[in-house]
Amino acid sequence: MKRFLIEISIIILILSLIYSCIYTYVDVAFEGSLPDNFSGHLSFLWRGFYMGLPASFLINGSACGIKFYQELGKIERDHILLQQAHLENQLKLLQDQINPHVVFNILNHIHILMKHDTELADYLLMKFSDILRYQLYHCNQNLVSLDKEIEYLQNLIEVEKLRWGNELDVKSTFKLNSKKALIAPLLLVPFIENAFKYVCRLPGQTGYVKISCKEENNTLYFYVENSYSEMAVHKKKDGGIGLQNVQKRLKLQYPDAYDLKIESDNLIYKVNLTLKLSENEQ
The missing domain is CATH 3.30.565.10 (Histidine kinase-like ATPase, C-terminal domain)
Incomplete structure (x- = not known):
């Protein structure tokens, strides 16, 4: 911000000086009302400088507005992309929390059944393969x-x-x-x-x-x-x-x-x- 304010001030001064020179040595000289002495020239330069300040502010304000609008659009696009990436990561995290929980429960059931009912454990193992296939693919x-x-x-x-x-x-x-x-x-x-x-x-x-x-x-x-x-x-x-x-x-x-x-x-x-x-x- 400090650098921005310095640059804007310098540009305003330069534009005002350019306008004062144009006002003094083009418009006034063309009309034939420019004095011959140095102090007269200086007074016309100062007058042109003050008259050029509003125009310089307007030009800089318009340029800054356009630049800020472009930057805002870029920031919004980056924000949308960041939100989308964050959303995808959140969903992936929530899904990853689900899968191990279900797998753990089913494996625990099969482990218990293997001790006293192997046929039922075999059937559950087939069901588990279908469940795991669905989760994987x-x-x-x-x-x-x-x-x-x-x-x-x-x-x-x-x-x-x-x-x-x-x-x-x-x-x-x-x-x-x-x-x-x-x-x-x-x-x-x-x-x-x-x-x-x-x-x-x-x-x-x-x-x-x-x-x-x-x-x-x-x-x-x-x-x-x-x-x-x-x-x-x-x-x-x-x-x-x-x-x-x-x-x-x-x-x-x-x-x-x-x-x-x-x-x-x-x-x-x-x-x-x-x-x-x-x-x-x-």
Whole structure:
């Protein structure tokens, strides 16, 4: 700023001097009213200098305005690129937080089953290969096909159902009307993970999980309900991904295109998500 002010002052002075010379030796001399003595010349020069100051300020102000406008456009473009890069990094970070969590849970289930039910462990291992294949080859995209994402969720639910057996009552329904709909990968996983994580498993009680997913007119209606106990919630306060990451992803990827309602009442936890989906133009 100091250098800028010095340069502007010098330019204003130079422009004013040029204008005073033009005023004195061109306009005045052409009219024949220029005095012969030096002091007369000097007074005309000063008069031209003062008259040239407003014009110099105007010229410099216009030039600076144009330059500032160009710089502002460049700053805004750089800011948009920076925001886009930051957004992509945030989304990548949130997705990376999801993948290891799901993989860890499934591997832990298989490890436990290998000790007393090898056939079921083998079946879960096949399901795990499908889950891992989906994560490796599809989840590195910004958007994936909704039917592929639903297939992944169904595999995940099947793993949980087999893991807990008769301890849980699990019901899930999926209905898709369009195969062109697209969705951000692994967006819905934390809702299902939390439902199975916090569901009530007290002795003598059978917990339940209800999952409903319907796509209609390029809008997704996703609903999860599960019973829970205060004891389970307090024991697992620290765990997992949490709903905060999902809410961040929704704000980043679906601004003004979703409605998320989370309710907890009478030991029943409900998640209701309405999401406007993208559509594949191919």
